[in-house]
Amino acid sequence: MYKILIVEDEIEIATTLKSHIERYGYECHIVEEFEKVLDVFQEIEPHLVILDINLPAFDGYYWSRKIRQVSTCPIMILSARMSEIDQVYGIENGADDFIIKPFLLDVVLAKINGQIRRIYGEYAKEPESRILRKGNTALNLDMVRLSTMEKEEMLTVKELRLCHMLFENFPHVVTRQQLLSSIWDEEGFVEENTLTVNIKRLREKLKSIHSSLEVKTIRGIGYQLMEESK
Incomplete structure (x- = not known):
């Protein structure tokens, strides 16, 4: 309902x-x-x-x-x-x-x-086309949620954009500048610390839902979404 x-x-x-x-x-x-x-x-x-x-x-x-x-x-x-x-x-x-x-x-x-x-209904895109899956984790673009079979977390709009870009480029490295430009370009100048803070929050949410994914820092370049090695 x-x-x-x-x-x-x-x-x-x-x-x-x-x-x-x-x-x-x-x-x-x-x-x-x-x-x-x-x-x-x-x-x-x-x-x-x-x-x-x-x-x-x-x-x-x-x-x-x-x-x-x-x-x-x-x-x-x-x-x-x-x-x-x-x-x-x-x-x-x-x-x-x-x-x-x-x-x-x-x-x-x-x-x-x-x-x-x-x-949500007959005029919406096919549901699966609005859900990205990597490992045991799903990113629902319409419901603005990151979830596994065990748990889910609601994302902020910035976290959603950040997560979306990392999912779409998985498992490749995304540069800091690419993330800053595509996510916050409407706001003009943004301190790079803003990106660091949002990456930290995203990592915490991935951990909270017991995701098999992790966001790795590639020093001097950017970030890479990968599945954790067991």
């Missing part, structure tokens, strides 16, 4: 959405503590998020950016103000679609169905 997370501080709107969406086979969760949106997201692990802009503490754009650091799941912005500038700002902060208040429930449902089909 696909899970929908609703982040809306007007309880009547949130409960109305939940009631209508659940009638069509979805599992819905409503955020109640608006300082802990990311915590709830990581606990529920939804397939799609409906996210209001005007929220207590931090606005929806802030939480959209936070969610994008750990997931690629669809985010639908909910707002009474959706000018061209608002929509551009929403897209720049990670949104995939928009729901303009006041809205028709059937239009919301159609938008949800469309996003689910695009990402």
